[in-house]
Amino acid sequence: MKQPDEDRRRELFDAEARISWVLAGLAGLIGAAAFMHTAGYFVTFMTGNTERAVLGYFHEEGDVAIAAALLLGSFLSGVVVASWCRRRYWSGHPHGPTLLTTVCLALATAIDLVLYAVTDTARIDFVPILFVAFGVGALNTSFVKDGEVSVPLSYVTGTLVKMGQGIERHISGGHYSEWLGYFLLYLSFGLGALLGGLLxxxxxxxxxxxxxxxVCTIVTGYTYLHLDKHGPLPIEDRRESNDA
Known part of the structure; x- marks a missing residue:
């Protein structure tokens, strides 16, 4: 039985959807901050980092390959640690990963300020970017359903694939809600990147x-206010936490 159109429209713009746009925009902003003021490091584009890690040696750029591999490891570590914290400590705060992202950004900022005072370079050094990549990995665990990420905030390729599939379903007689949610998520990430570029x-x-x-601190406050309003994790996720 299909869900009524009115319910679908409500889901497109409900509190969870709005918070996903905010966090996707935040991911875009963080990615822009890392890319624009470094040697071109990716903290949101793990496909690119994987190719750099593998292909860097073909261009005699071993340092680029190593940096990309370290960014991959840092991002993955952020996912693992945030997922563990969700299971152990954040049963009442499903968007707790934003707090971890804020802490990582604060640490990256502190390290960068120390390095800036020592080296007087305008660019962000690589070590702070490792903390940023860790924070972005953690941020991507903000939406979990049945133990799996349901809204990958910085995985733009997957969002576009799902949007394309939704467009096809709409053309084939489905509802515009099949693709509009993914489009709004993609648009939010792009606008966040644009804002980061302008800044x-x-x-x-x-x-x-x-x-x-x-910005991340403000968003973290917003997510916690949102949770105060809408309650803790679904019962299935809380059961997972208690079983751990």
């Missing part, structure tokens, strides 16, 4: 990390 034209690298940290 990078106005502030230095170290200030860009501070900006991202402040």
């Amino acid at each position: 990078s034209l106005m502030v230095a690298g170290w200030a860009m990390l501070i900006t991202a940290t402040v």
Whole structure:
């Protein structure tokens, strides 16, 4: 039995959907901050990092390959640690990963400020970016259903694939809600990246990390206010937590 159109429209713009747009925009902003003020490191694009890690040696760029591999490891570690914290400590706060992301950005900012004072370079160094990649990995665990990520915030390729499939279902007689949610998520990520790019034209690298940290802190406060309003994890997730 198909869900009524009114219910589908309500789901497209409910509180969970709105918070996913905010977090996707945050992921885009963080990615822009890392990319624009570094040697071109990716903290949201793990496909690109995988190819760099594998192909860097073919261009005699072993340092690029190693950096990409370290970013992959840091991102994956963020996913693992945030997932573990969700199971152990955040049974009442399903969007707790935003707090971990904020802490990582704050640490990255502190390290970058120390390095800036020592080296006087305008670019963000690689070590802080490892913390940023860890934070982005954690952020991607913000939406979990049945133990799996249901809304991958920085996985744009997957979002586009799902949007394309939804467009086909709509053309074949389905509802526009089949693709609009994915489009809004993609648009939010793009707007976040655009905002990050615009900010990078106005502030230095170290200030860009501070900006991202402040924005992430505000978003973290928003998610916790949201949870106060809408309650803890679904009962299935709480059962997983208690069984651990």
